[in-house]
Amino acid sequence: MLNLNANEFTLTNHIFQTLETIAKSYGYEAVFTETFGKYNHKMDTGAVKIMAPSGDLLSLKSDPTPHATKQIAPLCDGYLKTYYKSSIVTLDHKAPIGLKESLQGGFEYYGNSGTESDAEIILLNCMVLNKLGVQNIHLDIGHIFFTAELIKSLNFSDTDLPDIEKALRKRSVESIKDLSLHQRKSLEKLLALTGSPIEVIKKAKTLATTPKLVESLDQLESIINRIQDLDSEQITKNKIALDLCLTHPKSYYTGPLFKVYSVDTGKTVAQGGRYDDLSKHFGYEFEACGGAIDIKNIIEVIKMKNTMTIDRTNFVLIYDEELFSPALDFSNWLRTKGFSVKFNLRPKDYSIALQSDYFKSVNQILDFNDGFIKVIDQLKNETYRISPDALKSRLISNPTSISIH
Amino acid sequence: MITIALSKGRVANAFLEKLRVLGIAIEPGSEKSLQFYDSSMLLKFILVKADDVPTYVQSAVAELGVVGSDVLKEYEFDGYELLDLKIGSCKLCLAGPATHAYYEKTWVTVASKYPKSTELFLKNSGKLGTVIKLNGSVELGPVVGISDVIVDLVESGRTLRDNNLIVIEEIEDVSTRLISNPVAYKTKFEAINRLIERLKNIEKEILNVQ
Structure with missing residues (x-):
């Protein structure tokens, strides 16, 4: 299950705080997503099922969007903008116990069918990434309705559909080599619908044989224009592409989709789309779109690019029992001056303990002796002896001599 | 520039030969x-x-990779498989001693370099069994008694015959694929597609040269 070390946990909190700050500045309200929900075979693919004492079949939260939608449905009497932070658990045969726990944060925009809501959601996700230093991105926008309708018009049999799905997912023409010439040629055209928005829309319009297909392309054009209008910091400039083979593992998406990749790691860092029919599952009817960032993949980029410094503890102060009182006074004095201090009785295997993360993760080790302190500065890689008073004077006159980070 | 991770040995040599035919000069x-x-x-x-080609491609160190579909399946590669390069075509087969009554057994022990593909094959065949992962000389499995049968790549069948084994069932075709990381494919779409189109038409290019 989820296993974060201290640095990763700090990063996770920082990512959530960044999301929250941006969400609040755009008037989004926090929404709680419940841990269990009534099992729904359409929405809960990949969820862990649990039999409640009542006999009801429940699903453990594997996707916050349906949970958030259910939560706000009775309150949605017009526009409603929410954000969430949540942990999720999904079935994953690659994981050691067959389950994977991960963290997710995202935005949802309810009650608005206009493309400005899709654009806002996409841009908010990109803004969070930008703020976190994930700036080398590639943003793909697609339309699940366009893709699905085009495939439907080619009259595939049900047995062909897994190959079609594989062809789209893997960009693999090999998967469709046994189809009829017409079907294969049409799919090859669909597979080529990726790249510069203007060119892709031009090509796609030659395939759009119904007004609804044309309308979905117009929607995409409008979203891209609106993103550019809203993006005053130009964080998406030259980074947007259309991909009309874009699909999403969740089946409730109905319209425009987006996916943001980190160019540095090649991984997906945010994705989402429009899901106008989801509220119907809960007895309501309102449009919605949303998107979520992928915390794990973002942490990977931050670590790789070293874009965020983790706060380190300034000191660990080691003392022997007979020097407890002066050592305690010294550590308390350090704290009053704003430094962070770990306070520890000398471990039995001191030299071995020094190699542990507990000691290695602090800036300086202060080995408190009678009349002097042995300072091991782990950042500057130097060791020296100094009296407690002299060290105090040094810290008062030049507190930055101790690195804050 | 496009970085291509090549599977060392025969596959790399055959791919580089194709590029030479296309006029891409490599010393x-x-x-x-x-x-x-x-x-x-x-x-x-x-x-x-x-085995490392999918890792290099998935982590965006290389934009493209050249590797067998057997490795991709075992790795559960999540990127794009752009082209069948028709290099090293062979079959993944279930093989064993001619005397082994595979179809009559409900439980079999299978040695293979491909445990995931083997487990999937057993599951799809409705068989129960144990899969033993071996890293090489898989044909020895039934000979020394570590397994009843093996799942391995078969090209000419000579190694099987040398060890008194026969193909019991062909599982799937295997060949070398040109793979890509999705982001790399999108950000270097034109250059990658140009290369793909040339590789697709290589037979025509050979004729033109002749």
């Missing part, structure tokens, strides 16, 4: 170093173990 013998370039410096090649 002969340069593939002896683990990293080298074509003469125009538009392509960079890195030679890695077959």
